[in-house]
Amino acid sequence: MSMDQTQDIKEPGSTKLALSVAFAGLISGLAIISIYEATLPTITANKAEELRRAVFRVLPGVDKMQLLEYSDDKLIVNPDADRKAEIVYGGYDKQGQLVGYAIPHAGPGFQDTISVLYGYQPSRRKVVGMWILDSRETPGLGDKIYKDAEFVANFDDLSADPEIKTMKKGTKSAPNEIDAITGATISAKAVARIINEAHAVWKDRFPPPGNEPKLGGAE
């Protein structure tokens, strides 16, 4: 900070300054894009893999999947749909027959938003699997909603009509009831509530058996 420098506080070369910033921008832009391009393949692969794993978990016996979008009240195949509320994943077996839909939905939990993915088979009108995509529930309590196999198993064959009921642990009787988690009733209820919400929206959107969206386009 010798004298001469501080003399010219703002006077000269506003342009010079602007240019230097711009130049820096240029360089960093290049740097970033290169790393991006370099890592993009792996990242996309990871993401796809993760989603895939999730879908396969909630829809047993699925072999292929594709992104479906609900627009002007019918379900169409659209690989790059991004209207969050309107998309589901169709899961198909080896013969390309539709097994069921994997439906993502999110809602408030004990700590923060829980985002759930659950599998639904219109044919059997049943929820056939549930997976937590993201949650900040308390480790050791709330996180049982995905760590506790028993709880997750609740959703493997669960009727969602009229709606899912959360019972105190060990007291479930009806097909539409699940066992809560002791010490984490709230998170448990939250999951059920989220599925109920989604189900309320989706249950009538699925086309009748036969004319489901055909497998194609995706992959």
Add this chain to the structure above:
Amino acid sequence: MARKEQSSYEEFIKGLWRDNPVFVQVLGMCPMLAVTNTALNSLVMGLATLFVLMGSSFLVAGLKSLIPKQVRISLYIIIIATFVTIADYTILALLPAVHKELGAFIPLIVANCMILGRQEAFASRNGVKMAVIDAAGMSAGFMFALLALGGVREILGNGSLFNVPLFGADFEPWVIMILPPGGFITLGLLLLFFNWVTARKRAFMEQVAAAEKEML
């Protein structure tokens, strides 16, 4: 224009203790607390910070003659942000799981006042070599703090270290350690310990000095 050319060793070591960015300068508290619920996260965050700090210090020290004073801060930020993005994508590619845990806090390295601080306080006034050494020292100090905190929190909060169970299955975890309050309180107590040690050291030094006085 650094006055006294310290030996590179001193430069390095001061970051660890005397000028420790966390314990002494109280900087970068957010990542410090947010990601230290397990030792692994701490480690990754530490490494990322190290990478960013060293990289940007290197650049800043190298280009200091070209950087106009008035926009220097903006330029530093751009440089740092670039490195952070690089780190971000790398981690995302290589350790997706960890990245999920660290969540927003990798990008937030940009905002870690410590990094900007070093650029301005040191890199922009010293040779490349010194700058890098200083950066290394500082990140080491930061890492040291991260690991200390992360270690304690994971051991108590989960009964494990780097996901290696320590106490066997029926250890009762201290949930709060992983929750925000645990972070604050543990760091507070660590700081207390740090102060205590420094105090003891000073007391000892004084004794020595007194003893020497006696001699003369």
Add this chain to the structure above:
Amino acid sequence: MSVLNALNLFKGTFSHGVHPDGHKEQTVDRPIQRVPFMQYYTMPLGQHIGVAAKPVVSVGQKVMRGQMIAEAGAFVSTCLHSPVTGTVRDIGPHRYLDGSFRPAIEIEADPYATQQIEPQPPVDWESLSMEAFIEQVQQAGIVGLGGAAFPAHVKYSIPEGQKITRLLVNGAECEPYLTNDHRLMMERPDVLLRGVEILMTKLGAERATIGVESNKPDAIEILRGRIDEGQPIDVVSLPVKYPQGAEKMLIKAVYGEEVPAGQLPRDIGVAVNNVGTLVALADWFDLGMPLIERVVTVSGPGAAYPANLIVPLGTPVREVLRFCGGLKEETREVIMGGPMMGTPISSLDVPVLKGSSGILAFTDEETARPKEYPCIRCGRCLEACPYFLNPSRYARLARSRQFDEMKAYQVMDCVECGSCTFACPSNIPIVQLIRTAKDTLRNRKGSAA
């Protein structure tokens, strides 16, 4: 607790305050008696609020009892008169109440003198102009005997535009142990009423009220008895509570009005005087006797023979105590004034002053303090403070030397009545801390810093 306060509102008194044990039984039924004349008398020149008096006698000069020995140094100042017939021995620093040395006139009594004041014809006060009246009061050296020792004539000189409508006579005597006002009211009620009459007339007050705490029924009885029909004087009996006698509290208790902070009673048309002050007034105008003696209660467990005495001003405490059989062995502390606001004296050489209402001797039992604990913010001090201040906060702030902050919390409104300290379960010396702070603040104002 403010449940009680709520009740008190109906009983006509101020809110908050405390209830220390009266301890008055020791001296209530001790008639006032005269102490014989001693050898030496010391009259500090500055024993009243305001400018010190200026000596008008010289060393070696002979003086008569009642003769003026020092004249007022300014308007807010008053005269001194010799308490005895004798010789001026010294004019110089002597130990004063507060432990410091103050210029004083030392007089050696003449053992052979009759110690009579030659009687003077009563002053025809009714015809006096206000100025002349005030002049007279200053000549008589009369100051407030309620403790403040504030020159009375200053209180009586009412600025333009203000009018005194009510005269309030302070017979509360809320301080424990003290009974001097009580005895005075019982033994010289007529003189007191005479004083009231004089002052009312001169100030043009329409009504006079004598406020007496209900623990002095006999005094109330007697006073009521002496007031003849139609006289605009009434005696009100007030529930016993400290500090009833603080003038602003008394006004609140009697009239239910609050004197705004930083203002004087006269700003709401009230003049407050202690009973002793009025007696002194009457004595001057009827007998021409200036203020050269006052009634003092000697009491406390340490006093061999508790008593109410008429003591010539300037008598060393030692002599007064000796007259009452001296101090008991176990005496540890001697206090001038009441136990709540009085000053402990460091040496028995200190003379009795115009403002000294009592001399109390305390033993280990009373002086032993319970251990001090940290403030638990219990709020008892707030419940006690009659000025609704926040003593707890003061104590904390004072400890960490944040005196200016204390000022912001109006510490200067504190009259140091001691209620808070009395109430504090942690035995925190709140008043002392407050005083320290106030002292610092005052001095700081003085210095540039």
Add this chain to the structure above:
Amino acid sequence: MTRKDPNLLIQSAPMLRQGMTTPQAMRDVWLSLLPVTLAGIWFFGIGALLVLASTMAGALLTEWAFTSKEKRRDAISDNSALLTGLLLGLTLPPGLPMWMAFIGGSAAIGIGKVIWGGLGNNIFNPALVGRAFLLGTFPIAMTTWASADTPFWSISPSVLAMPFITPVYDAVSAATPLGLMKFEQQETGLLPLFIGNTGGTIGETSGLLLILGGIFLLLRRDFDWRIPAGIFLAAGVFSLILFLVDGDKYPGPLFTLLSGGMLIGAIYMATDPVTSPLTPRGAWIFGLGVGFLIVLIRVFGGFPEGVMYAILLMNAATPLIDRYTQPRIFGRGESTS
């Protein structure tokens, strides 16, 4: 000459003292808690006694260990540490492992009190800091409740669990009235709540004794009556409104006032002089705030019970409350600050 007199003492006026001392105040609280404690032990068996013992031990040891040598004697002798321990113990589940209770005790004093500079300096109620710490640390253990009719001599195995080891709870674990209310929408009768033979923490169950204790403290002027008053008022009114809105979803005011930690909290914990406002108006605000928060957390929050959190939150606000509710000074229109 001067020195022939007795060497006089000089102390600042006033010379007289009321006679009440801080340790006495603490002892009063202590005494008033005795019946509650005994009742707790009666209902939950001597296991409860062990829990109480552990918290008090934890509290005392920590106080002793971390206070400087010179302060030590007072710090122990002023009874407050013991009181903290006792109150903490009373807010714990009867089946809590002793080692947890001990940790709770030392956390209460450690981060709740000594760190702040000891008695009188803490902002937060130490006992509740301890409880919050425990609740956050061992949520399961802290929300597992032994039933009230435990045989007197039986000690549930969990109480004696080894340090740092997950306890095994005995089969009969009753849900608390609040737990039932929140998660099963079933309301417990008022009489049991009043007598105290319900699930819950050791000290919170017996409404009757708590109220008696409160009356005792009130008579001894040991706490500021405005605080409990404010709490009951706010909680009562708020819950009444909710009750009127939807009677079978929300509990009635009486249930609200008698259940959970409400009574012990309002009478013994919100009133902690150190951590509650000094000024009368402040006390009202504090009380009302606590009452409101309790119902808010109980009804709309994630926890069945909010007393602790409500009090801690208002503790945090206490400095601000105190600051802006300075009493109106005699003869002054406005109040300072």
Add this chain to the structure above:
Amino acid sequence: MNFDFGNFLTAPAIMTGIGLFFGVILAVAARLFKVDEDPRIQKTEEMLPGTNCGACGEPGCAPFAELVVKGTIQPSKCTVASADMIDDIADFLGVDAGEQEKLVARLHCAGGQGQAFQIAEYRGFDSCRAAAVISGGGKGCSWGCLGLADCEVSCTFDVIHMDPNGLPVVDIEGCTACGDCVDACPRDLFEIVPESQRLFVQCNTPLEGDAAVTLCSVACDACGRCAADAAPGLIEMKDNLPVIDFDSGLTATETATKRCPTGAIQWLTGNQFQNGSQADEAKRYA
């Protein structure tokens, strides 16, 4: 494996764009909204790290700089700045006050427990001022040191320490003549004097003769010997205390102290009260 080169253009393009855009905007703004303030603040701010981390407790570097320039805060309060930056700033602002003769605080009292009599026992808040307002703390001499260390507490530089005799000793090495003690002392016993002034009166009582000495064995009894022995006109007695007139140009010498019966006037070399109580010396001279 979609690898489009478009990105390689867009990215830099966008960044450059942003850069340019704001570069220009800010540059223009800088000129438009130029506010002129004390240039030193500007410069100081530039010397600071500019991280605006707030670790200094101030709302940012600019306000901090302002305070530094005002002198209400030390540059070293910035935790981020390296040592030499701080020196820079210090030099730039010329904090060092330049050369001048050293002033120190001296105590006008030597009446410690061993010399001045306590006529009553004080119990209460340990503070001189607190004691002073209560019957003068029971000390016989009501002008003397109360020995309760208000000065010791007040000294910013912690160079005052109470000696065994209950008197505060100023370590003149460290004393910066800040005057804290002068304000702190309820009895106004401290005076800030040039260290070079050796001749000093260590008493404050206006009493004379026995009156003084019965209260304190090292009191000045106003015998006037010092005035007589010193160069005529250097010392004169004002209300029973010797007042030394250093401006008179006359040289003060140790002789003035030689015949002092109580040692109230002293020839100071270094700290006060080094050589124990003056009373003993007094005897030597008497």
Add this chain to the structure above:
Amino acid sequence: MDDLIWIFISALLVNNFVLAYFLGLCPFLGVSGKLETSFRLGLATTFVLIVTAICSWFLNTYILPHAPYLRLISFIVVIASTVQFIEMAIKKLSPPLFKALGIFLPLITTNCAILGLAIFATNKGYGFTEGLVFALGAGAGFTLAMVLMAGIREETELSDVPALIQGTAMNLIIAGILSMAFMGFAGLFSSS
């Protein structure tokens, strides 16, 4: 509507930026010494958060779709510059306002609360209104925490906190207990 309320409450209490998300700790620990300052800092922060919400929404809708990889850097550059611009403007146009709030702006722009908000808002896929409400809640939450902290710290000034603990250690522990108390809000309005 409901979820707007929830977003607000959550950001204000349940997931308080400072006490639950660990954002903006540097000012929280550094500048919370005086009540009055803290309050103003809180206000200023809220303001910047709102600016941020707007900027990030703009970027997210118009620029980032074309170049997602520029998110971080464009966020920080744009926000920083915008705020700096505003700062200059205020300083010129209304000195008093600058004294009151402006001086804090630099301190705020370089702290994580701001960037954090941008990133979280994006991750949660908030739209414009949601973003604004989120910013408001976060700002209010930050202010609340600041003010409580400051009140407590001013009180501890008067009490004899052991020397070793004074300063940051103490502040951290206070923060810890505060966030413990805030845990009470967990699950607020989300259950049943």
